[in-house]
Amino acid sequence: MSTWYLFRLFTRELKNQKKRIWLTVSGIAWGTLSIILLLSFGEGLKRQLGKADRGLGVNIVIMYGGQTSQVYQGLPKGRRIRFTDEDVAMLRQKIPNITRISPEYDLYGTTMTYGNKTLTERVTGVEPSFEEMRTHYPDAGGRFINKIDVEQRRRVIFLGNDLKDRLFGDQEAIGEIITVNNIPFKVTGVLKRKMQMSMYGGPDAAKGTIPASTLKAIEGRTYLSRIVYQVNQTDYAPAVKKEVFEILGQKYRFDPSDDKALRFWDTIEQRKVAYNMLIGIQVFLGLIGGLTLLIASVGVANIMYVSVKERTHEIGVKRAIGAKRKHIKQQFILEALLIAIVGGTIGTAIALVLITALRGIPVSEGPLELLGKPTFSLTIALATAIILGIVGLAAGFFPARRAAKVDPIESLRYE
Amino acid sequence: MIHMEEVTRIFDTGKVQVKALRGIDLEIDTGELLAIMGPSGSGKSTLMHIMGCLDTPTSGKYTLDGELIQALSDNELADIRNEKIGFVFQSFNLLPYASAYENVELPLIFAGISAKRRHQKVTELLERVGLADRMDHKPNELSGGQQQRVAIARAMVNNPRIIMADEPTGNLDSTSGEEIMNLFRELWKAGNTIVMITHDPVVSDHCPRVVHLKDGLIENGAMQLN
Numbered sequence: 001m002s003t004w005y006l007f008r009l010f011t012r013e014l015k016n017q018k019k020r021i022w023l024t025v026s027g028i029a030w031g032t033l034s035i036i037l038l039l040s041f042g043e044g045l046k047r048q049l050g051k052a053d054r055g056l057g058v059n060i061v062i063m064y065g066g067q068t069s070q071v072y073q074g075l076p077k078g079r080r081i082r083f084t085d086e087d088v089a090m091l092r093q094k095i096p097n098i099t100r101i102s103p104e105y106d107l108y109g110t111t112m113t114y115g116n117k118t119l120t121e122r123v124t125g126v127e128p129s130f131e132e133m134r135t136h137y138p139d140a141g142g143r144f145i146n147k148i149d150v151e152q153r154r155r156v157i158f159l160g161n162d163l164k165d166r167l168f169g170d171q172e173a174i175g176e177i178i179t180v181n182n183i184p185f186k187v188t189g190v191l192k193r194k195m196q197m198s199m200y201g202g203p204d205a206a207k208g209t210i211p212a213s214t215l216k217a218i219e220g221r222t223y224l225s226r227i228v229y230q231v232n233q234t235d236y237a238p239a240v241k242k243e244v245f246e247i248l249g250q251k252y253r254f255d256p257s258d259d260k261a262l263r264f265w266d267t268i269e270q271r272k273v274a275y276n277m278l279i280g281i282q283v284f285l286g287l288i289g290g291l292t293l294l295i296a297s298v299g300v301a302n303i304m305y306v307s308v309k310e311r312t313h314e315i316g317v318k319r320a321i322g323a324k325r326k327h328i329k330q331q332f333i334l335e336a337l338l339i340a341i342v343g344g345t346i347g348t349a350i351a352l353v354l355i356t357a358l359r360g361i362p363v364s365e366g367p368l369e370l371l372g373k374p375t376f377s378l379t380i381a382l383a384t385a386i387i388l389g390i391v392g393l394a395a396g397f398f399p400a401r402r403a404a405k406v407d408p409i410e411s412l413r414y415e
Numbered sequence: 416m417i418h419m420e421e422v423t424r425i426f427d428t429g430k431v432q433v434k435a436l437r438g439i440d441l442e443i444d445t446g447e448l449l450a451i452m453g454p455s456g457s458g459k460s461t462l463m464h465i466m467g468c469l470d471t472p473t474s475g476k477y478t479l480d481g482e483l484i485q486a487l488s489d490n491e492l493a494d495i496r497n498e499k500i501g502f503v504f505q506s507f508n509l510l511p512y513a514s515a516y517e518n519v520e521l522p523l524i525f526a527g528i529s530a531k532r533r534h535q536k537v538t539e540l541l542e543r544v545g546l547a548d549r550m551d552h553k554p555n556e557l558s559g560g561q562q563q564r565v566a567i568a569r570a571m572v573n574n575p576r577i578i579m580a581d582e583p584t585g586n587l588d589s590t591s592g593e594e595i596m597n598l599f600r601e602l603w604k605a606g607n608t609i610v611m612i613t614h615d616p617v618v619s620d621h622c623p624r625v626v627h628l629k630d631g632l633i634e635n636g637a638m639q640l641n
Binding site for chain 2: 320
């Protein structure tokens with residue numbers, strides 16, 4: 001039957017039932033608004049967390065020396081394993097799937113002075129690979145420590161952006177000399193502001209970074225605080241870990257299966273867990289939105305039932321002049337779908353306006369940094385459209401079936 | 416064209432069986448103008464519903480245009496109502512939110528006729544009932560007589576084999592009623608078959624043949640008078 005004809009009559013009828021139909025439409029609009037907002041907040045949270053997660057680095061593993069827990073080759077258990085520079089060189093050479101690797105020395109409680117300002121903060125000694133691996137990207141005009149710095153044990157320092165602000169305020173820091181434990185260092189760069197969620201020893205923004213060789217020489221260190229490495233592909237991480245155990249086990253003579261000998265912070269594994277959790281959160285948010293929409297669809301179905309009842313006589317007349325059951329059904333399903341489409345469009349429009357407005361608010365601190373960036377995506381749009389379609393069809397289907405069952409004789413008598 | 420043999424219709428309301436029709440034999444030929452009269456409760460409406468294929472007999476045989484009605488499915492009955500029968504009701508039964516034009520168009524929509532052809536037919540019919548200048552009016556903008564004319568145009572639009580009118584003048588004043596009866600007579604003279612259900616002698620006076628119904632049986636008039 002001519003959909004256009006039905007549509008024309010429906011819009012005409014809108015005028016007669018304005019209030020009721022608009023209440024229903026706003027119910028659907030509200031449901032759509034909540035489902036889109038919830039999903040967009042979920043998506044925004046996911047993206048922001050992803051960004052914050054990258055603050056530490058992607059595909060990196062942080063490794064500490066542990067204590068052996070098994071006797072091995074005549075050696076007692078409980079031996080401490082401590083890393084040296086040589087271990088880093090050996091792992092770099094023997095495991096091709098390790099793309100970047102760096103030793104890291106910690107220097108806690110370091111006094112840093114510039115002019116008449118003195119701070120006590122952490123300084124770490126690392127190699128240039130840290131820049132990429134641990135996202136120590138410099139802000140414009142500066143640079144991270146480089147190979148020559150390490151080779152020549154230069155006294156240069158790369159400042160965390162918070163540290164720089166506290167020490168220099170708004171003043172330019174690059175090229176300036178500060179003292180680190182009374183030894184002068186030249187500032188080569190300042191960390192570009194980044195989101196960092198997970199950390200060890202403190203945020204990167206609050207520490208200074210110097211060449212590993214310089215720190216080793218000044219402090220006379222032999223042992224590293226830890227080794228940080230990056231694998232080229234997430235899937236390789238377990239195999240690489242096994243190789244590390246074998247290589248270091250051979251050198252330090254512990255059983256490669258002794259998992260207490262080395263301690264790991266495996267951010268790759270952690271990310272997988274976090275990712276699954278986020279998917280869980282999104283599904284949960286989607287469910288809440290879906291339920292809101294479901295309630296709205298019950299409203300639509302209810303209105304449609306009332307409409308069927310009110311139009312019983314009309315249905316009888318139509319049947320008398322030759323309407324088949326399917327013609328009657330079509331009419332009600334089309335009406336429910338139209339309500340869903342109009343309501344859905346209004347809800348989506350309001351949601352988009354709200355999302356744009358929220359994204360426009362500048363926030364850089366606290367939980368809002370993670371929550372304040374709702375993101376509307378194609379997936380969300382599709383999911384919402386599909387849910388709306390189902391809701392419209394379902395809300396129309398049952399009343400339509402009732403309408404088609406109307407007995408023409410009974411309904412003609414019904415006036 | 417209409418052939419009824421021993422047609423009964425029994426309504427089973429659970430405890431009581433109501434025998435609305437108790438054995439109707441009726442023959443209606445093409446081109447007749449026929450009135451079915453009887454007091455309320457005599458089975459007039461039930462007879463019209465069966466004749467109009469809105470209902471089927473409990474027993475007996477009813478053929479319309481050579482087709483045995485009992486054997487048809489719900490959809491086939493809808494097609495017959497759409498193509499072969501035109502209904503005119505006492506209370507007009509127009510869609511209130513649709514214009515005169517759209518009301519007349521509706522049966523053509525159900526029949527799946529193209530927009531161009533629909534336009535042609537609807538215009539033609541509304542002109543024929545004298546409402547060419549009222550096409551865009553809603554039912555509540557028309558007088559009772561005009562509304563009934565729209566209903567007649569709607570009944571006629573698919574060129575039905577038979578028009579069934581249930582108290583077509585029942586809701587009209589005598590002048591409008593007279594006009595509607597004249598319209599029916601015109602249509603009859605043009606060759607249409609018309610069956611009218613009424614208890615108004617003024618209406619039946621217009622009809623060459625009158626069938627009286629009482630307690631679900633035909634009293635007289637089963638045979639053709641002219």
